[in-house]
Amino acid sequence: MTLQEKRGGSNGEDGGKDRFPIGMHVLAVDDDPVCLKVLENLLRKCQYHVSTTNQATTALKMLRENRNRYDLVITSVNMPDMDVFKLLELVGLEMDLPVIKLVMKGITHGACDYLLKPVRIEELKNIWQHVVRKNKPDFKDHVNALNQDNGHEDEDPSIQEKPRVVWSDEVHRKFVSAVNELGLDKAVPKKVLDLMNVEGLKRETVASHLQKYRLYIGHSIVAALGSKDPSYFRMGPLDGFGYFHTLTGRISSASLPSYQPGGMFGRLNSSAALSLHGISSSVIQPGHCQTLNNPINGSGKIQPAVVPANQKKNGTLFHGIPTSVDLNQPTQNKPTNGCGEFNRVNDPNFQDARMAVGGSCNTLHVSSGNPLLLQSNTQQTKHSGAFGNQASLSNSLLDLYSFKAKSANLGDSKGDISNVGLNNYIILNIDYATKQQWGDSRYDNNGNTNHSFCRADSLVLFLFVCFMLFCCVYKICQKTYDAWC
DNA sequence: CGACATATCT
């Protein structure tokens, strides 16, 4: 009789869950008659059919004579008449039956499970699952003590979780590169998978990752640019900075028709991209909000995304304004108000471009008068060539590096990074709200965060007003002079 | 039927 035939409690619509096989036959072997009797009684209480013997040789004989009768063997490891390991081997070779060893302590070699003496009925209730496993062709045999502290008979340990794909920094970098090469809107799982060229990676896995990635990008960009605040350069709470080791949202290809407040970043395309035409360098690199001994990757470098040439559009905005910012962390500054840390990127290219995160965790200073604060790493340089001399200014990358480890600690706190350097025309004010890493982000776009980039607004507006006033005054003076003459 | 996007589950 096969297990399937004996299986009870199932009407064939059990949704794949194995049920207790009624009529399962267990052979119990123990040289201690008291123990054997106890075991037998317990097994019967569990509704197993039970045969017993106090000799290993007898057990082997019984098994050989009734090959199809027994489903499971429980044997003590201390059998005087035969080495139990030999019994295990023979049973395994000849009958391929699951054997549970009955031991005083946990010796598990060779057996599919072990039971500690004294045996508890709760443990015996679960042993049928070994039989089910044996009958599953794809079951990976492993030693696994049954759940001993509860009576979860319904839980089938034969349903083992598959190994989860872990998106390492390296793999994720490949993913990001592939996505950026394709363009976020055109990146579909299969193409990304092909481009990534990672062995063993499945399309479904990529799809899942891409889903989260898009969700995250969307939230970030919406948060960064969806505000009604008429800021010129507003980056709202980038909720969920946490996850991506190299979260690279391309900044490209959106038209920037207006220089008016509120019209500056009028629209984003589906690539969640924006264009900062004319902005000199393009990588904004918030440092790693991680512990110091936990670099994002081996080199600690941030890899910028590849901006496809076809994403390039021309436009003029902030012409000639040098605006590269490296948001690196000064290690000496450890914010104490829950803003987390910003690890500095150890890239010599950024040496002159350091900003300090203020102790208040609200201000990022630029001490340098260096107008072009940074140009990024080699890869950035390499790709910039694709856009020509000017083109490199036309495409910006927003490379949001990982705040992974620290994000949880950041909570609702914001790292409000402002740069108010007259020699550096960009003024950044980035709120980091890292309540969540992926989607489902909630943004607090009112109140405090609406001050984002207000200084940038103020400066540009101030200059603009000054210019207009100057023009007016000049005009008035000219007219007055003409009148007098 | 495969690929995809999205929702839901774990």
Added chain:
DNA sequence: AAGATATGTC
């Protein structure tokens, strides 16, 4: 949180 899986659509 993050990856897996289910579901509906094309």
